[in-house]
Amino acid sequence: MIVTRNLAQQLRDRLKKSPAIAILGPRQVGKTTLAKQLEDHYIYLDMENPRDIAKLQDAYTFLENLEDQTVIIDEVQLLPELFSLLRPLIDAKRTPGRFILLGSASPELVKGVSESLAGRISYNELSPIGLTELPKSIGYEEHWFRGGFPESLLSETGDLSKAWIDDFIVSYVERDLAKMFGVDLAPTLLRNFWSMLAHLNGNLFNGESFARSLGVSAPTVNRYLDFLEGGYLIRRLQPLFVNAKKRLVKSPKTYIRDTGILHRLLNIPSYNELFGNPAIGASWEGYVIEQIYQLKTKQTELFFYRTQTGAECDLVLVQGIKPLACIEIKLSNAPTVSKGFISCAKDLEPKYKYIITPKSETYKTSNEITVTNLEHFLVKIFPEIQ
Known part of the structure; x- marks a missing residue:
């Protein structure tokens, strides 16, 4: 099944202007498939292939001889070390679309890249595949439960989907993260930490508390958090600070970005079982936030606000320093407006106020x-207000 990615046209436009583009994201998210769809003729090199x-x-000579072709790395x-070699190659001939670089690690955490x-x-x-990219045969319920990784989402059965995610989790814990960043990581510690983050999905992050539970130092916990974030997994x-007169929460919240991974870390076996699990509210909240993140422009920043x-x-x-919209995320399709949300909106004075639910009609309170x-918010409202 072919899934058209929202990013595809933007990448084609940038290939016409820039000598190099980078497509970054977690492993197995579809970067290679997308890159090969961008150009009809290319040279493909995989840095995991000996x-x-x-x-x-002799990388400089090899790549110099391919100056008239698109090279996918x-x-x-x-x-x-390739990054320092690409610089003089690009400066010698700044032809658009020379290099498409694919990476599974944040450039800020790879020495010298930026x-x-x-x-x-x-x-x-x-x-991972977003709600607005879904084939018509897949509904939001299946997407929310399985997550957006292609191999999980498009699996023929639920058991195959779960098996793929289980293998994905094991490979990240035992091999991938350490290899991506060139560091030594303790697999058992990493797995336990990732599971703890899942059980506290959407909660304020307290590094000292995690450190005590795991029996390690707070700097170690923060280091592991950086790697999970740098691997595009969390x-x-x-928090937003705009009201100096009020005491505000200053710790960030953490979310497992893909809800399919979240549900496997929590050992939730089916969509129906999700509805009997106390984690469902945080799961839906994280799902909504991730879908909005995928469609936001560079001018729009996302925060939460808590007194x-x-x-x-x-x-x-x-946008800038001005709150554009306050959003409350509700699992109920007949939501009530909380006093806390009204209080926050009064503090922030946004231009817009929304309550986002799974399936409710659109109306004003x-x-x-x-x-x-x-x-409806993603397709009709969000593009208009940004």
Whole structure:
């Protein structure tokens, strides 16, 4: 089944202007498939393939001889010295579309990457398949439960989907993260930490508490969190500070970005079982936030807002220093407006106020809050307000 990715046209446009583009995202998210769809003729090199690595023994000469072709380099973070070689190659001939670099690690955590190609490369993040990219045969319920990784989402059966995610989790814990960043990681510690993050999905992150539970230091916990975030597996949602008169929460929230992974870490066997699990509210909240993240523009930043007295807004869209929208995320399709949300909206004075649900109709409450379902918000509302 072919899935058309929202990012595809943007990448084609950037290939016409930039000598190099990078497609970043977690492993197995579809970066290679997408890259090969962008160009009809290309040279493909995989930095996990010994034969391709051998071709780059004299990398400068090899790549210089391919100056009139598009070269796709996969898992490029495994050979970070390539970045310093690409700089003079690009400067010698700044032809658009020379290189497509694919990486599974945040460039900020790969030594020398950000500095080497500054001004010469366009960075683009490919997330798991989003709600607005789904084939018509797949509904939001299946997407929410299985997550957006192609091999999981498009599996013929639920058992095959779960088996793929289980293998994915094991490979990340035992091999992938350490290899991507060139560091030593303790697999048991990493697995336990990842599972703890799943059980506390959507909660404030307290590094000291995690450290005590895991029997390690707080710097070690923060280091592991950085690697999980740098591998595009978790997201930190930062708090918004705009009201100096109130005591505000200052710790970030953490979310497992893909709900399919979240549900396997929590050992939830089916969509029906999800509804009997106390984690369902946080799962839906994280799912909504991730779908909004995938479609936001660079001008829009995402935060949450919470006072020390407990008033909270699940999501605040900000442009510049001005709150654009306050959003409350509800699992109920007949939601009530909480006093805390009204209090937060009064503090922040956003232009828009929304409650997002799974399937409700779109209407306005007496408080001038728009209630709508997630798909309608993503397709009709979000593009108009950004």
